[in-house]
Amino acid sequence: MNWAFVGASTIASQHMLGAVRHQTSNEVTWVVSNSPDRVQTWANEHGIPNATTDLDAAFADENVQAVYISSTNEKHHGQAMAAISAGKHVLCEKPLGMTQAEAIEMVRAADTAGVTFGTNHHLRCSGSHRAIRDLIAAGRVGDILSLRIHHAVHLPGNLQGWRINSADAGGGVIPDIVVHDADVTRFLLNEDPVSVVAQMASSGMGQGVEDSCMSVWTMPSGAMVMTHESFTHPFAGSDLQVHGTKGSIFGHGVMTQRPVGSINLVTEAGSEEIPFSDHSLYVQGVSEFVAATIGKGRPAADGPDGVKSLSVALCVREAAASGRRINVDYGGF
Numbered sequence: 001m002n003w004a005f006v007g008a009s010t011i012a013s014q015h016m017l018g019a020v021r022h023q024t025s026n027e028v029t030w031v032v033s034n035s036p037d038r039v040q041t042w043a044n045e046h047g048i049p050n051a052t053t054d055l056d057a058a059f060a061d062e063n064v065q066a067v068y069i070s071s072t073n074e075k076h077h078g079q080a081m082a083a084i085s086a087g088k089h090v091l092c093e094k095p096l097g098m099t100q101a102e103a104i105e106m107v108r109a110a111d112t113a114g115v116t117f118g119t120n121h122h123l124r125c126s127g128s129h130r131a132i133r134d135l136i137a138a139g140r141v142g143d144i145l146s147l148r149i150h151h152a153v154h155l156p157g158n159l160q161g162w163r164i165n166s167a168d169a170g171g172g173v174i175p176d177i178v179v180h181d182a183d184v185t186r187f188l189l190n191e192d193p194v195s196v197v198a199q200m201a202s203s204g205m206g207q208g209v210e211d212s213c214m215s216v217w218t219m220p221s222g223a224m225v226m227t228h229e230s231f232t233h234p235f236a237g238s239d240l241q242v243h244g245t246k247g248s249i250f251g252h253g254v255m256t257q258r259p260v261g262s263i264n265l266v267t268e269a270g271s272e273e274i275p276f277s278d279h280s281l282y283v284q285g286v287s288e289f290v291a292a293t294i295g296k297g298r299p300a301a302d303g304p305d306g307v308k309s310l311s312v313a314l315c316v317r318e319a320a321a322s323g324r325r326i327n328v329d330y331g332g333f
Contacts, residue, residue: 039051065088100331121300123180141267142246149226160231174210198319213228238261259280
């Protein structure tokens with residue numbers, strides 16, 4: 001399968017290009033970017049034969065079957081809709097759109113067109129998160145009482161830019177990281193948040209957008225979820241904890257793009273270190289997406305998953321801005 005990459009991004013070069021090329025008979029043959037100089041340089045550096053600023057030119061190539069979108073957030077909707085109209089399978093970065101309505105339109109259009117649509121939520125592809133999900137499903141911690149996600153990191157300088165200074169481009173820690181934590185929560189607990197309360201702040205990095213957020217979510221089962229996201233914490237590390245009636249799971253350093261960290265299960269019998277696969281998160285995600293395009297299973301995170309993670313994030317922002325508890329509406333998904 002040949003791919004067009006829309007967005008000459010860091011994530012595309014550091015993670016997704018290798019993940020696509022790892023698949024049998026998969027190659028990236030086009031890269032599209034708004035900057036003529038950047039797109040040609042990017043193509044030359046990474047051995048991509050075709051570089052353009054013209055989206056239609058790439059999508060007119062009948063040899064392109066799939067499109068990966070990693071542009072700034074405000075462009076996702078229009079670019080995905082164009083790819084779907086051209087009959088291409090689409091793997092889109094999160095958040096899918098600036099609004100829930102945009103995300104829903106994308107997902108429904110793909111369904112109508114009969115093309116595969118995936119959301120690139122990489123964390124659910126990690127060996128650590130899948131091991132934690134398996135522990136929960138096997139009843140090792142009993143009934144879930146609470147989940148705590150600490151995802152407060154320091155955003156590297158090369159990734160700052162629009163993420164810290166452009167609300168119009170979809171900047172801010174909520175669309176960038178809360179969507180991840182919403183997907184992780186849904187993936188691990190197999191249920192969707194019902195309501196949220198939240199606070200947000202700009203604590204030194206954000207310029208017109210929030211760079212830190214804390215929120216508490218209520219789940220249908222009665223479990224409570226607490227999350228902390230930030231761009232401004234250089235030494236905090238990341239942490240994922242699941243607490244139940246029979247035990248607790250401590251995932252240290254697992255909220256990351258790399259297959260690292262550790263998992264400990266603590267029960268009445270004591271503490272047990274849990275092994276997990278160290279496979280590439282992105283290779284796994286692309287592998288499941290490619291399989292879905294030929295009717296084998298579904299993407300690791302599909303379109304409705306993307307709609308739901310965005311819906312939670314938008315409600316977190318509304319709750320933080322209003323000071324009220326906000327019920328989450330998933331738009332029919």
